Amino acid sequence: MDKTQFLNELEAKLAGLDSEEKQEVLADYMEHFAVGESSGKTEQEIVFDLGSPNEIARDILAERGGQLSEESYYMPNQQKKRGAGFKVGIFLAMLIPNLIIYSLLLSFWGVVAGFIGSTVGFFLTPLAFVLDAVLNQAFEWYKFFGTIGIVGLGFVFLVATIWLAKVMIMATVSYTKFNFHLMKGESRHV
Template identity: 70%
Template structure:
């Protein structure tokens, strides 16, 4: 049973309630699905954790005089998929070993680029300190150095924006590929 089926069935079971109250209850359960999705759960796992809509409706209506509306048709629940065996997981691990080594090596090198660009950004932002130290220690003020410092600060801001963007892209790629591998090992149909 997926989210839509769950919410539809719960809405039918709570048909005796006022529409506003039913809407609030269904909105609460939609929030459960959103929170579960953020934590990486599938809709089927969330439904399993919540329980059946019939039981939920019975609990909600227990203190009231309304009884849950009985439905005239049977909705079969999907059979939970079996988890992969240890041998199957080992085979998948061995099959994915070389691709994972290649992809994670590339991701590691991209993280190296992010660190390098971030270090350059810090260097550009430190140029005013170097300029002030040069003026104090050498007792000489040269205007071209001041313009170089201003240009360095400008480059620092450009590199800062680029560093943030690059870090987000590499983080999304790393998390996405790791999630793909996790779902592949678990045997879930939906990979990302």
């Protein structure tokens, strides 16, 4: 549902109000859309946050002592509640894709763990250099400059590790939320 559909449905459900009050309410909700759009939300996200026009109209009319007409109880966009059998069917239909996708996510988390281990290893190189110099009682310049280069590579790996971990967190959370919304039967998945 977009902004126009939302406002038209709300206006139709507020048929019991006089014209001036109805326009005030609609102006308030147009302002909600303006504020939401200025903060980067889509019209669908704003509608989702506001709730159904039916509930809004019911609350507004209840405050003013009115009631919704019988025809306003029809909501074409309302989803039916899914039964347990339907949810089991969705679970079974999503079982193989979930096994594949979660296996891929787990393998990519292994890559993240490898990057973390490499980064820690690169940053521990100066300790190894000092231990080598103390135990062998020899300071060698090529090892010193090699250590500096490896620590620099450690910083590159640190940035890559942080970026990769953020991407993996977003992917894992988004896919898990998608599955929860799918099982609940909600039309907004992510």
